[in-house]
Amino acid sequence: MLTACQTAAEVGEAVVRMCGDEPRLDKELIVKAKFIEILVPFLVGFKQDKGKGIDNLRVSINNALAAHRRNRANRS
Numbered sequence: 001m002l003t004a005c006q007t008a009a010e011v012g013e014a015v016v017r018m019c020g021d022e023p024r025l026d027k028e029l030i031v032k033a034k035f036i037e038i039l040v041p042f043l044v045g046f047k048q049d050k051g052k053g054i055d056n057l058r059v060s061i062n063n064a065l066a067a068h069r070r071n072r073a074n075r076s
Contacts, residue, residue: 002042012060
């Protein structure tokens with residue numbers, strides 16, 4: 001899933017999906033630098049290295065988490 005991501009936003013969405021599928025992942029873990037550093041080698045689909053920074057990926061993951069929460073709240 002990560003290798004197909006071409007943008008940081010796509011990475012954020014993929015990580016949030018992974019968090020929902022994998023019980024050992026939680027919202028606190030997926031935004032930690034150590035976890036994000038592990039993801040970077042799998043981001044081979046990026047067209048350029050720009051956007052692969054830890055801070056940029058953290059922002060994208062947080063944005064995807066917020067969108068996921070909004071979507072769940074709207075469904076309720």
